[in-house]
Amino acid sequence: MTSPVDQQWAERIRALAAEKDAVILAHNYQVPEIQDVAHHVGDSLALSRVAATVPQSTIIFCGVHFMAETAKILSYDKTIIIPDERAGCSLAETITAEQLREWKAQHPGAVVVSYVNTTAAVKAETDICCTSSNAVEVVQSIPADVPVLFCPDQFLGAHVQRMTKRKNMHIWMGECHVHAGINGSELKAMVAAEPEAELFIHPECGCATSAMYLASEGVVPQERTHILSTGGMLDAARTTTAKKVLVATETGMLHQLRKVNVTTDFQPVNRAAVCKYMKMITPEKLENALMNGTDVVDVPRDIADRARASVERMIAIGTPSRVGE
Ligand code: 13P
Numbered sequence: 001m002t003s004p005v006d007q008q009w010a011e012r013i014r015a016l017a018a019e020k021d022a023v024i025l026a027h028n029y030q031v032p033e034i035q036d037v038a039h040h041v042g043d044s045l046a047l048s049r050v051a052a053t054v055p056q057s058t059i060i061f062c063g064v065h066f067m068a069e070t071a072k073i074l075s076y077d078k079t080i081i082i083p084d085e086r087a088g089c090s091l092a093e094t095i096t097a098e099q100l101r102e103w104k105a106q107h108p109g110a111v112v113v114s115y116v117n118t119t120a121a122v123k124a125e126t127d128i129c130c131t132s133s134n135a136v137e138v139v140q141s142i143p144a145d146v147p148v149l150f151c152p153d154q155f156l157g158a159h160v161q162r163m164t165k166r167k168n169m170h171i172w173m174g175e176c177h178v179h180a181g182i183n184g185s186e187l188k189a190m191v192a193a194e195p196e197a198e199l200f201i202h203p204e205c206g207c208a209t210s211a212m213y214l215a216s217e218g219v220v221p222q223e224r225t226h227i228l229s230t231g232g233m234l235d236a237a238r239t240t241t242a243k244k245v246l247v248a249t250e251t252g253m254l255h256q257l258r259k260v261n262v263t264t265d266f267q268p269v270n271r272a273a274v275c276k277y278m279k280m281i282t283p284e285k286l287e288n289a290l291m292n293g294t295d296v297v298d299v300p301r302d303i304a305d306r307a308r309a310s311v312e313r314m315i316a317i318g319t320p321s322r323v324g325e
Pocket residue numbers: 028042043044045117131132133176204229230231250
């Protein structure tokens with residue numbers, strides 16, 4: 001239940017946003033107060049789409065830096081603000097533009113598919129971006145005889161390779177420290193303790209690979225194991241009739257899941273799966289960002305122009321994932 005103080009804070013934030021002609025976007029991993037006050041909440045693909053179409057002149061991006069950069073790339077004339085520019089991403093840091101150029105030189109003719117969790121400079125070297133909700137469709141859109149360089153997440157890459165059965169796909173060995181920390185043995189123990197529960201697993205998890213293996217071995221039930229983006233989890237939560245769902249992703253996700261379905265019991269596979277970067281965005285910093293217009297996110301125009309083509313190709317292919325208001 002919202003306390004009167006929280007309510008007053010939320011009203012102040014919405015009034016400030018209206019006064020500054022700003023829209024507040026929040027990723028599903030943000031703290032509950034921020035998710036509740038935002039104009040739009042969603043996964044990275046849904047938020048990219050919203051950023052490209054909102055009428056306001058300013059976007060306050062409550063998420064991590066690469067997401068705010070993507071908003072800048074898509075809406076270059078708008079002012080993009082992140083409440084704390086130090087909110088990075090350990091996965092985005094696993095590949096630089098220079099490393100990608102060297103990798104491309106080793107595979108001439110290959111198509112580069114980069115997860116949106118990359119810097120603008122890496123996107124500028126990319127043919128087509130993807131998110132966890134459309135990675136399979138993006139790779140399927142590339143002719144079967146053309147080699148693919150997939151970066152930077154090895155677990156998402158393994159998931160895509162399994163789904164597309166593509167042999168000519170090279171995968172960069174990056175990982176997110178939060179999701180890599182959710183491992184198969186933990187999952188196996190949880191499933192053993194909760195034999196009736198459904199499983200929602202983000203494809204960045206170390207356990208995504210072993211969950212598929214365990215499912216094929218019959219250790220975890222295949223029909224109750226779902227590999228989903230954060231937006232896909234929300235769609236599945238709206239319709240599930242399961243009493244209990246075990247959720248393998250950053251714990252901020254539980255807030256939206258519990259909001260859209262109050263009868264199912266959603267529990268984390270790993271309570272310690274907390275992204276310290278996502279949690280750098282606090283209610284106080286959001287208010288400060290609205291009042292003082294900081295931190296502004298900028299991307300050099302030449303990099304933004306090259307990166308835009310790869311992001312727009314992704315948006316054109318993207319599967320629809322719902323965004324909350
Ligand atoms: P989604 O694309 O599923 O929102 O995930 C983004 C992310 O950062 C995962 O850690």
